Amino acid sequence: MMINTRLKLLLFISLFLTTTILLTFAGLKHIQQDNLRQLSSIMELESNIDILRSRLWALQEFQDPEVLIQTLNAHQELKQKLAKAQFLAPSTKILTTNLNRQADSLAALLELTQQHLSSTPQRGITSARGMLTTRFNITIQSMSEDLTSLQRQVIDSLAEQQSQILSSTILFLLAGSIISLLFTISTLKAFRESLHPMKQGIKRLSQGDLDGNIEVVHHNELAILAQKFNAMTQKLKETTIRKEALQSEVQSQTKQLKRQTQKLKYVAEHDDLTGLYSRSAFERQIDTAIARCQRTQMHAAMLFIDLDKFKQVNDSLGHDNGDKVLSTAARRIQSAVRSSDICGRLGGDEFVVWLEPINDIAEVSIVIDKIIAQVSPPIVCGRTSVSLTVSIGVAMYPGDELTRLNLIKIADDNMYQAKKISGNSHRFSDTIAQQVEKSEVD
Secondary structure: OOHHHHHHHHHHHHHHHHHHHHHHHHHHHHHHHHHHHHHHHHHHHHHHHHHHHHHHHHHHHHOOHHHHHHHHHHHHHHHHHHHHOOOOOOOHHHHHHHHHHHHHHHHHHHHHHHHHOOOOOOOOOOOHHHHHHHHHHHHHHHHHHHHHHHHHHHHHHHHHHHHHHHHHHHHHHHHHHHHHHHHHHHHHHHOOOOOHHHHHHHHHHHOOOOOOOOOOOOOOHHHHHHHHHHHHHHHHHHHHHHHHHHHHHHHHHHHHHHHHHHHHHHHHHEOOOOOOEOHHHHHHHHHHHHHHHHHHOOOEEEEEEEEOOHHHHHHHHOHHHHHHHHHHHHHHHHHHOOOOOEEEEEEOOEEEEEEOOOOOHHHHHHHHHHHHHHHOOOEEEOOEEEOOOEEEEEEEEOOOOOOHHHHHHHHHHHHHHHHOOOOOEEEOOHHHHHHHHHHHHO
16 A cells, blocks of 8 residues: 555544544534523423412412412413423433323312312311312422422433443544554554664654654655654644543543532432421331331331421511521431431421331430420521420331331321320320330339
């Protein structure tokens, strides 16, 4: 093969590598734009859900026809945004289907609300109005969690696509560099004995010296060859620099994606106000804890904690001070239990604590006394202070139940029984309470 042909092939490889890099960046930019559009669509849906949540709160609070119309409009706007939303990742199809189904459920609930709007409003969680409010809150919360999962899947899809493109690009660059090196070695072998200057130049190149040039005294084909060789060396140097820059960019992007993934995982599993586990994350933790207790034959306890008369505090002092009271109460509850215990917020002013391991019922009573002592000191809110009391329901594992759902329900029921007594009270199940009374008598 002629020298001129070899050099043309080397030039083609360099151009191919350069084109591959440009196409890679273009592809990455296109993927980022698509994912930014999808994330923007998710943020708009979150905004619509927040608006709908506020309208639903006002509707349940005031039962006003005008508020109902505003709520229906907000729901219709959310439906339209869901219909227009398009997500590329196949795994998002289930979540978008769930969101549309939940939006349909809201429509049915709004229809029920419209039917009961003219009737006399009733209070209480077991009333029609209370049950509708609970259903609204559960559906809206579920939609918010699905949107968070959808956002996480979009970002994971972006990371996967970028990783695939970058991996393919590195393979192409490596193949191009190997081919270029093979052509260089082949040229060195062909002219090793007769072309001493070329031999020295190629030797320097094989040692990694890309700065040296070959000087030829006579202006002939060897001079042209030397010039082409020098051009090739420069191209290799530029290619090496681009490869190092690309590797540095890959490392930087990888670190950034890891940080974003960790941040999203924390946001998805923790309540943004109190920092405690969210409802879904708490349930996952409890499922794991119950499996551990079954395996090790350990005992545990579920505490369902409700802040007494918190709604009056929230209404009189405002939501900002209400949030401050909630976050302070959460910190105090967490400080009263062990670091190995699990604390979560189910919503509003309701908190749950999983105590593990528990040797006897007396230990549970000691922890409850510590929680009451920690929560009781006044909380300063501007120019006033708030003194909290709590009502605590207890469910024992395995004495009361073996499953998470039933343990939470029993603790919730016992909490409502405790509320009938007085502030800073707690309640065990009847069978457990008899054991407590017996141990106190002994």
